[in-house]
Amino acid sequence: xMHVLLEIVLGTIVFxxxxxxxxxxxxxxxxxxxxxxxxxxxxxxxxxxxxxxxxRISFSALFWIYTGLVxxxxxxxIVFIRRSPGxxxxxxxxxxxxxxxxWLRDLxxxxxxxxxxxxxxxxxxxxxxxxxxxxxxxxxEANDALxxxxxxxxxxxxxxxxxxxxxEVAKDVYSPWSMYLACLSRWxxxxxxxxxxxxxxxxxxxxxxxxxxxxxxxxxxxxxxxxQRMSRRHERGIFLLMVAVINLFMGGNIYTQSVxxxxxxxxxxxxxxxxxxxxILMATLRIQAEDTAWxxxxxxxxxxxxxxxxxxxxxxxxxxxxVYGAYAVIRSIARNWKTGLFRIPLLALSIAPSIVxxxxxxxxx
Amino acid sequence: MDxxxxxxxxxxxxxxxxxxxPFCLLILLIxxxxxxxxxxxxxxxxxxxxxxxxxxRFWQKLGLYAYWRILWIVPVIAVVAGVIPAITEYIDSIxxxxxxxxLGVGLTVVGGTYLYKGTGGRFQLPAKNIAKLPQAVxxxxxxxxEMEESPRxxxxxxxxxxxxxxxxxxxxxxxxxxxxxxxxxxxxxxRLNNYADMGDWENVNKxxxxxxxxxxxxxxxxxxxxxCFEKVLDETAFDLYSPVGISGIVREWNELDKTTKExxxxxxxxxxxxxxxxxxxxxxxxxxxxxxxxYLDPDGHPINRVDGYSKVxxxxxxxxxxxxxxxxxxxxxxxxxxxxxxxxxxxxxxxSEWFAPGYKRKNSTIYFxxxxxxxxxxxxxxxxxxxxxxxxxxxxxxxEFLFQTQGSVDGKWNGGNIWTPDLxxxxxxxxxxxxxxxxxIRISEKxxxxxxxxxxxxxxxxxxxxxxxxxxxxxxxxxxxEWTPGI
Numbered sequence: 001x002m003h004v005l006l007e008i009v010l011g012t013i014v015f016x017x018x019x020x021x022x023x024x025x026x027x028x029x030x031x032x033x034x035x036x037x038x039x040x041x042x043x044x045x046x047x048x049x050x051x052x053x054x055x056r057i058s059f060s061a062l063f064w065i066y067t068g069l070v071x072x073x074x075x076x077x078i079v080f081i082r083r084s085p086g087x088x089x090x091x092x093x094x095x096x097x098x099x100x101x102x103w104l105r106d107l108x109x110x111x112x113x114x115x116x117x118x119x120x121x122x123x124x125x126x127x128x129x130x131x132x133x134x135x136x137x138x139x140x141e142a143n144d145a146l147x148x149x150x151x152x153x154x155x156x157x158x159x160x161x162x163x164x165x166x167x168e169v170a171k172d173v174y175s176p177w178s179m180y181l182a183c184l185s186r187w188x189x190x191x192x193x194x195x196x197x198x199x200x201x202x203x204x205x206x207x208x209x210x211x212x213x214x215x216x217x218x219x220x221x222x223x224x225x226x227x228q229r230m231s232r233r234h235e236r237g238i239f240l241l242m243v244a245v246i247n248l249f250m251g252g253n254i255y256t257q258s259v260x261x262x263x264x265x266x267x268x269x270x271x272x273x274x275x276x277x278x279x280i281l282m283a284t285l286r287i288q289a290e291d292t293a294w295x296x297x298x299x300x301x302x303x304x305x306x307x308x309x310x311x312x313x314x315x316x317x318x319x320x321x322x323v324y325g326a327y328a329v330i331r332s333i334a335r336n337w338k339t340g341l342f343r344i345p346l347l348a349l350s351i352a353p354s355i356v357x358x359x360x361x362x363x364x365x
Numbered sequence: 366m367d368x369x370x371x372x373x374x375x376x377x378x379x380x381x382x383x384x385x386x387p388f389c390l391l392i393l394l395i396x397x398x399x400x401x402x403x404x405x406x407x408x409x410x411x412x413x414x415x416x417x418x419x420x421x422r423f424w425q426k427l428g429l430y431a432y433w434r435i436l437w438i439v440p441v442i443a444v445v446a447g448v449i450p451a452i453t454e455y456i457d458s459i460x461x462x463x464x465x466x467x468l469g470v471g472l473t474v475v476g477g478t479y480l481y482k483g484t485g486g487r488f489q490l491p492a493k494n495i496a497k498l499p500q501a502v503x504x505x506x507x508x509x510x511e512m513e514e515s516p517r518x519x520x521x522x523x524x525x526x527x528x529x530x531x532x533x534x535x536x537x538x539x540x541x542x543x544x545x546x547x548x549x550x551x552x553x554x555x556r557l558n559n560y561a562d563m564g565d566w567e568n569v570n571k572x573x574x575x576x577x578x579x580x581x582x583x584x585x586x587x588x589x590x591x592x593c594f595e596k597v598l599d600e601t602a603f604d605l606y607s608p609v610g611i612s613g614i615v616r617e618w619n620e621l622d623k624t625t626k627e628x629x630x631x632x633x634x635x636x637x638x639x640x641x642x643x644x645x646x647x648x649x650x651x652x653x654x655x656x657x658x659x660y661l662d663p664d665g666h667p668i669n670r671v672d673g674y675s676k677v678x679x680x681x682x683x684x685x686x687x688x689x690x691x692x693x694x695x696x697x698x699x700x701x702x703x704x705x706x707x708x709x710x711x712x713x714x715x716x717s718e719w720f721a722p723g724y725k726r727k728n729s730t731i732y733f734x735x736x737x738x739x740x741x742x743x744x745x746x747x748x749x750x751x752x753x754x755x756x757x758x759x760x761x762x763x764x765e766f767l768f769q770t771q772g773s774v775d776g777k778w779n780g781g782n783i784w785t786p787d788l789x790x791x792x793x794x795x796x797x798x799x800x801x802x803x804x805x806i807r808i809s810e811k812x813x814x815x816x817x818x819x820x821x822x823x824x825x826x827x828x829x830x831x832x833x834x835x836x837x838x839x840x841x842x843x844x845x846x847e848w849t850p851g852i
Contacts, residue, residue: 110466124481129492131499136526136541143533157540159529161622163653193530197497215443219400220450234459235450238466242446245470249477250442252379257437262480273437281440288403312434315427320438323414327407 003189011188015203017041017070020077025294029217031210036298037077038207039279042180043304044069049176050357053152059145063183110237117244118209121262125201130263135196137168138178138268142192145182152176165364174361177268177309196266204265204275211278212243218285268309272316276306280317284324291332291339296346299325304353311361318354325350366418368425372433373416380477386412386441389448396451404447408440415439445473501602502527505582506535508598508605519573520582524603538578566590568718575614581606623650636663641670641850655679658852667693672849674698679739686816688739704838705736705747706851719756721831722824730771732821736839738808745808749820750845751837754799758830767825770802774815805843 019030022037045066052062140156148154148161152169155162165173172178185192190199216239223230250258260267261274283299299321306317325347333340377383390412393405415424415438428435449469453462493500502524509516510532519538520528526541570593573581581589582603589596589606598605617626628645629637636644643660650656658677662668669675674690681687688705690698720731738747760766812818820839822832836848 109463127492129490129497131490131497131527133526133541135530140529140533140540143529147533156529158538159533159536161653163621191496191532193496193498198492198495212443212446216447216450219397219404219447220454221399223398232450232454234462235454238450238453238462238469239446241466242449242469242473243442245473246382246442246446246477248480249473250380250382251480251482252478253375253377255376255433255436256380257442258480269434273434277437277440278443281443284407285400285403289400312428312431316435316438319414319435320411323411324407327410331402 007189011190011199014184014187015199017074020081021070021073023077023080024073025298026080029214031206032214035207035210035214035279036301039298039301039305040073041070042308043301044073045180045183046176046304046308046353049179049308050174050360053173053176053179054360056151056153058149059151059179059182060149062151062179063186066183067187106231106233108233108237110234110241112237114209114237114241114244117241117248118205121244121248122202122205124262125205125265126198129197132264132267134264134267135193138172139181139193139196141169141172141178142182142185142196145179146185146192151179170364171311171361173364174357175268175308175310175313177271180308201265204271205261208261208265208274208278209240209244211275211282213240214282215278215285216240216243218282218289221289269312271309272306272313276302276309276313276317277320280306280320281324284320284328287325287328288331291328291343293346296343296350300346300350300353303350307353307357314354314358314361318351318358321347321351321354368432369416369418369421372436376433376436382441382445382477385445385476386439389445392448393444393451396455397447398451398454404443408444412439496531498527498531499524501584502531504600505603505605506531508600509580509582510534513579516580517576517578518580518582519569519578521584521586523586524582524584536578538573538576566593570594570608573608575616577616577618579607581608619650621650621653623653623655624648625650638663639850641672643668643670669693670850672703674703677852679737686737686739688737700740701841702846702849704840704849704851705738706734706837706839707736716754716835717833719831719833720822722827730773730821730823732771732773732819733834734821734837735817735819737817738839741808741813743808743810743813745841746805746843747808747839747841748803748805748843748845749837749839750801750803750848752799752801752835753832754797754835755832756797756830758797758832759828761826761828764826766827767823768827769823770804771821771823773819773821774812775817803845 018034018037018041020037021040022033022035024040025033025036048066048069049062052065137156140159141152141154144154144156144159145151150161152165152172153163154160155166156169181192181196184190184195184200188195213236216236220232220235220239222232247258247261250256253259257273257277260270264270265274279302280299283295283302286295287299303317303321306313329340329343329347332343373383390405390409394401394409397405414420415435421432424435425432449465453465456462456465494503496503502520505520505524506528509518515534515536517536517538518528519525522539525537525539528535528537529540566589569581573579580597581587581594582605583589584603589604593609594606595609596604597607615628615630616624619625626645626647629639631637638644641660644663645661645665647659647661648655648657656679659667660670660675667675669692673692675693676691678689678691679686680689688700690700690703692698717733720733722731741747758768837851838845838848840846
């Protein structure tokens, strides 16, 4: 019983980390903060893990290096929370209470319905079971890393020591999503298979819808005409509702983005479909709305994180950043060619992970 | 264009969102108030880039032949979902907004297929355990781990896939049918699969004992022969069997699971001399690399094999792999004429076991041996020879049958398809009979730096039948010599 309680406590802390790390972006809505925090954690892991796997260092070494980096990011996040303007005084607290009440009054009924549908989808992930043989590779890889302390050097199908990156396992050298899962498992003490099948899916699904909500927020912005402020909260709610319903009814075959989103979101390629594609779209929309270094940084970490999940992530992330990013740069140059030209190196930096990991991926296969 | 449309129709079947997409894009172009140029134009641009027959082959190749996944980039969901709110932006009445939202939801429901229904109904299965794995797997894995720290098992194919997801301690004789993906030539596993289906439990027993596998786990899908196996556990969800009998081989392993000693015994438990005249071998490893092998007599003392050597040493000198053969007195034996094949499993009559590739094997290869061809330089010649016997081979009706030898360099056949196709290439079912195969290859500049060479067989549209091989010998030089046992 104590063991289970400890797992729950550790799990809560570990899965709440992105919320703290996301504060580095000084972002406000909770969903967006969590999403950006998680993207940062994934991208840092990708940068550290690929050379570690390639150089065949032990899993423990990678685990401790990454734990150190996560601690540093968490401390930075806490500093940002403390430095954020207006630490709550008693008066502020009353104001906050009033603000919360106002927020509840402003809550769109469409958003509430959308949240119910999303909750239904999360419940299916929690109580339902979907058997998929694709898991046989990467969950076994995570298990082997935890037990044998070696990364991707065992045949995941049998547990036989091979000592090199064989066949399909070679794909995971540049997309070590299985090793991230192993880290989560070691932090929390929960088996990788339970994290993958039961704990992580609702969180990933929630993040996916956070990305879509942010897309909606970018598309439907409150308008200010004179003194009158036109709220677009209903439009944002309808947008999220439509996304949730489309996902639920985009069935009938096994190939769609929604099938991967709602049936096996724990797999690398499914995270790309469900979460990374909308995240990159979200980042490019934010760049076009507000051409700031933070938004470019968000695109960079999205592109890097996209490479973590699968070879398809490397390819898809690269194509998306190339097309959307190039379009954003052209628009920026059209607006002001002097500042616009400075966006080219930022675009190059954003697309660099896809190119670097992509070349490595192709060479290893 | 046909290929693009094929995949769009595949991914678009069961719902109308792909068909609605261009119309929705047009509606957004007209109605979206603010982000027309930030969202609609780039979405259109992306669609033109991805759904484009001119780029299809490029995307297909870049997407590792999964163009349907590249199609995910086209922002169908965001565009279709954006239409209703883009229109409601012009409307102040909450009731009208609600009506339009209801219309949007209604059209989506009518125009789509409920996703959980469309995945074969498997997703609706209520979970019986928190790991979301078959209950028999979880229960049997827990029991096995209670009995042993690191159990080695053979489980029926439907269960075998999931054990290593549940825990890394369990080793399975074969896992998912990923032959060719993981690329390790585990023909033993394939044989076992076939034999277990055919009920050849005697052979399964032998292989399990030889490879150190302790348990068979089954949910009674296998009719396990109790003369070869004894029932260890009889549970509700599964049964556990253990092999009985005297092992033909007794092995010792190091911490990396590498065999350090291998002794051979007959059915009475007496030492069994191999064709080359030894009864046991001792091996030394440096991580994953075998560095020496010594041949022993029944008393455990070094012995000269029939072909004159007692010890083989593999070394890497200045980046070049070398192999040296020494007799019992430490004198070096020239390698010419020695058979370089390693670990070739043969029966008493010199033939291998029968390989049954299975129905409709298409464009796939079974590798039966991997060798390192040490000491080679560009221009060196090696000769390969063996006999092959076919029994009852037929091809898939209406398809072109092909059977040929398949070589690979470093696991990639396109890196140097060395033993083929002139060694043997059959384009129609050969029926029954024995054929002699002989081929000489020359090491290319490209192959000098390779670490291993494999030899195997490729099947296209194989329907039924089996084959076996005998007298495989790969030796240095262009002149084939009489067969001698492998290293």
